[in-house]
Amino acid sequence: EPEVTQTPSHQVTQMGQEVILRCVPISNHLYFYWYRQILGQKVEFLVSFYNNEISEKSEIFDDQFSVERPDGSNFTLKIRSTKLEDSAMYFCASSESMDGANVLTFGAGSRLTVL
Amino acid sequence: QKEVEQNSGPLSVPEGAIASLNCTYSDRGSQSFFWYRQYSGKSPELIMSIYSNGDKEDGRFTAQLNKASQYVSLLIRDSQPSDSATYLCAVKRSYNKLIFGAGTRLAVHP
Numbered sequence: 001e002p003e004v005t006q007t008p009s010h011q012v013t014q015m016g017q018e019v020i021l022r023c024v025p026i027s028n029h030l031y032f033y034w035y036r037q038i039l040g041q042k043v044e045f046l047v048s049f050y051n052n053e054i055s056e057k058s059e060i061f062d063d064q065f066s067v068e069r070p071d072g073s074n075f076t077l078k079i080r081s082t083k084l085e086d087s088a089m090y091f092c093a094s095s096e097s098m099d100g101a102n103v104l105t106f107g108a109g110s111r112l113t114v115l
Numbered sequence: 116q117k118e119v120e121q122n123s124g125p126l127s128v129p130e131g132a133i134a135s136l137n138c139t140y141s142d143r144g145s146q147s148f149f150w151y152r153q154y155s156g157k158s159p160e161l162i163m164s165i166y167s168n169g170d171k172e173d174g175r176f177t178a179q180l181n182k183a184s185q186y187v188s189l190l191i192r193d194s195q196p197s198d199s200a201t202y203l204c205a206v207k208r209s210y211n212k213l214i215f216g217a218g219t220r221l222a223v224h225p
Contacts, residue, residue, distance in 0.1 A: 031211055043159060043203065043215040056212055091158050095211055103149065104211060106158040 002026040004107035006092050012113045013082055021077045021110045023092030032075045033093040033104060034067065036060070043091070049075065082114045118142065119216035121204050127222045134191040136219050138204030141185070147207035148180060150189045152200045153218065159203055163189065194223040 005024040013019050025032050034046040048055040049067050064086075066078045075094075079086055089111050093104040120139045128134045136150075147166050151159035163178040165171045165187065171178045177190040191198055201218040208214060 033211065035213075042217040043153075043205075043213075045212050045214070048211060056209060089156075102211065103161055103164055104213060106160070109158045 006107035010111045019079045023075045025094030029094035031095045034077045035091045036088040038088045087114045118214045121216035121219045124220035134194045136189040138187045140206045145206045148187045149205040151203040154200045
């Protein structure tokens, strides 16, 4: 079964450092997303991406965050200067289309720990 | 008012029983609803989707939707210890944005 692949599975970084989280969406999917989940809290939407541009972003997705599709397979989330409160599990997801019935497939997640 | 509300649990049921999980949502215009299962430290895994009022059955799982009451539920029949997880209710918004509830922790004991 096709899957969304995320790397690294766990990253530890110092506050103020830049972090790049990588995702390989399912090959025929056209829509890509990042969600995050702080430990013990709910899954929160960060950003959706289609046709090489952001479709929608949440209030969490401020100027410290950026997304990019640098080639035909990868989809990245960059945090420019990490803060302690960025510690969370970051989930990448992808979907074939945007219609209401279409479902998102999530990757296994990247755990980010900011010290 | 939270956009998607769920009881946090834990909901404890004996093996073989029916587990009933509930969710309410605030946006009356919502059209697509999902139940995800999340094991500790893992990613959400889709269990069921439902778009029309009424019941939708898939194996041991039944999703129920009542748009007038803004209520979604998930029934798990013949609950197994392997069903022990957190169940997330999610409502779809624009551009496939999912709004998740905080989840209900289900514990199935032998």
